[in-house]
Amino acid sequence: MLRLENISMTVNGNNGAAREIIHDISLEFQPGRLYAITGPNGGGKTSIAKVIMGIYRHNSGHIYLNGEAVDELSVTERARRGIAYAFQQPPRFKGLAVEDILQIACPDLDPLELRKTLRDVGLCPEDYLERDVGPGLSGGEMKRIEIAQVLVRDAVVSIFDEPEAGVDLWTIQRLIGLIVMKYQNNPRGAAIIITHNENLLPICDEIIVVEDGQVTQKGSPQQVWPLIKDEIECKMKYRCGGEALYEL
Amino acid sequence: MNFSKLDMNLLNAIADLQEVPAGAINVRRDGQAVIRQSSSQVDIRTNPKNNGLVVEVKPGTRDETVHIPVILTRADFQDKVFNTFIIGEDAEVTIIAGCGIHNAGHGESRHDGIHEFVVADNARVKYVEKHYGEGSDQGKKVLNPTTIVRVGKGASVEMEMFQIRGVDDTVRSTIAHVEAGGNLKLLERLMTHGKQNAESLIEINIEGENGTAQILSRSVARDDSTQLFKASLVGKNQCYGHVECDAIIMDSARIKSVPQLVAEDARAELTHEAAIGRIAGEQLTKLMSLGLSEQEAVDTILEGFLR
Numbered sequence: 001m002l003r004l005e006n007i008s009m010t011v012n013g014n015n016g017a018a019r020e021i022i023h024d025i026s027l028e029f030q031p032g033r034l035y036a037i038t039g040p041n042g043g044g045k046t047s048i049a050k051v052i053m054g055i056y057r058h059n060s061g062h063i064y065l066n067g068e069a070v071d072e073l074s075v076t077e078r079a080r081r082g083i084a085y086a087f088q089q090p091p092r093f094k095g096l097a098v099e100d101i102l103q104i105a106c107p108d109l110d111p112l113e114l115r116k117t118l119r120d121v122g123l124c125p126e127d128y129l130e131r132d133v134g135p136g137l138s139g140g141e142m143k144r145i146e147i148a149q150v151l152v153r154d155a156v157v158s159i160f161d162e163p164e165a166g167v168d169l170w171t172i173q174r175l176i177g178l179i180v181m182k183y184q185n186n187p188r189g190a191a192i193i194i195t196h197n198e199n200l201l202p203i204c205d206e207i208i209v210v211e212d213g214q215v216t217q218k219g220s221p222q223q224v225w226p227l228i229k230d231e232i233e234c235k236m237k238y239r240c241g242g243e244a245l246y247e248l
Numbered sequence: 249m250n251f252s253k254l255d256m257n258l259l260n261a262i263a264d265l266q267e268v269p270a271g272a273i274n275v276r277r278d279g280q281a282v283i284r285q286s287s288s289q290v291d292i293r294t295n296p297k298n299n300g301l302v303v304e305v306k307p308g309t310r311d312e313t314v315h316i317p318v319i320l321t322r323a324d325f326q327d328k329v330f331n332t333f334i335i336g337e338d339a340e341v342t343i344i345a346g347c348g349i350h351n352a353g354h355g356e357s358r359h360d361g362i363h364e365f366v367v368a369d370n371a372r373v374k375y376v377e378k379h380y381g382e383g384s385d386q387g388k389k390v391l392n393p394t395t396i397v398r399v400g401k402g403a404s405v406e407m408e409m410f411q412i413r414g415v416d417d418t419v420r421s422t423i424a425h426v427e428a429g430g431n432l433k434l435l436e437r438l439m440t441h442g443k444q445n446a447e448s449l450i451e452i453n454i455e456g457e458n459g460t461a462q463i464l465s466r467s468v469a470r471d472d473s474t475q476l477f478k479a480s481l482v483g484k485n486q487c488y489g490h491v492e493c494d495a496i497i498m499d500s501a502r503i504k505s506v507p508q509l510v511a512e513d514a515r516a517e518l519t520h521e522a523a524i525g526r527i528a529g530e531q532l533t534k535l536m537s538l539g540l541s542e543q544e545a546v547d548t549i550l551e552g553f554l555r
Contacts, residue, residue, distance in 0.1 A: 080539050087530075091534050095552030096548070
């Protein structure tokens, strides 16, 4: 359904020298499956998502959506063909209400379905529909609205860029449940989730590890999870204050 | 009174009027009152100098709406009007004003409207004013509104002032005095394009104890247009005031924004925020990723911003 073939992308660094941030990546995404892209910060995960959406342009390789090459298509055209992307850090708007942006995401959306989706992501429609997607919302609220924008669309490929970032622990579980329920075994679409979440990774159909702009591991959770589990747990301990313990 | 299609287009643009509404109304067309109707709670009469209106809202009035739109339909026509609004104690009223100009000529059509509001204690007023111009490209459309407001003790006044489009030149002056416990909220929305020029000069004096005032201005300047925004908040007592002016600048437009805070009492708490910038690329990308074209994304952002 979505195929990345030998994708590479180079940018100009601060010193003017060219720097390759994606190197010769080939991936395939099929409907009804949940894909996790994980790996260290700065490894190229978000760049892959933005290349798929058309926000970044790759220098070589091809992207095919349902057999059609979409390399030359704009962001708008890719969105209209069924690629949806929940930004890692969604932008804020003054004067654009939650209801407005959800209706832009899905113009034919039934009002009841719209309200249900908001409730699903843990936001009360009565409190949020008329609020601006603006500075008055917290990072976690912005993130939930961003995810709702993708959930309301019946996209061929839905990309969630770190859906857990900035969201409280209780809501993370809820969001994971929603994404799994909507996309796993859904014949109409696939979900790609860029994540570090140790609860989500093992239940995905495929884990793709990206480091230094390259795919270093790829396979089922049974194959990949044991290889990266220790590393992630080690990072968790570090994050939870384990640094001193290791030093001792 | 029959209105032409042109009249109705203007009235619809500035006051959402598709027909003559019930309640108090005065429609001024080309310098003449063509409809005038008072209600049991609102009296509309010609002022003693015969150059405008006195609109008097009785004390204790509830749920009353007054329409006082002005339209200019004759080419190169110039009009000046002095209106006084006297709002009685504890009254609650909405006033829909606005001016629409259709200038099919090659000269200048201009409306200078001077509105004075005397809002008695504990009254609540919502005032909505929209400005709009249309007609030939050669004919100039000029609107110069002057608004003078006195907000009584414990009274609350909310003023929404919109310049929709098509006004070539405007100098908008607003002077307000807020008494103890009074609140004034001024919302301004302004769009300029082509070679238009707009100036908004605001001075709010918060004179009474615990008086509050907010100025919230948003504007968009496109093409070769220019804008000047000067807002001064003067705190003369224990009071709170805030100025917020946001502007989106596009093409070759120019914007000058000058928020000023003056504290004449150590207990005055005054703040301001000002920002001028282009539409953020991330905002455009976000809306395009939802399926909007770039132009649709720009229009959506501007429409929301000026809402």
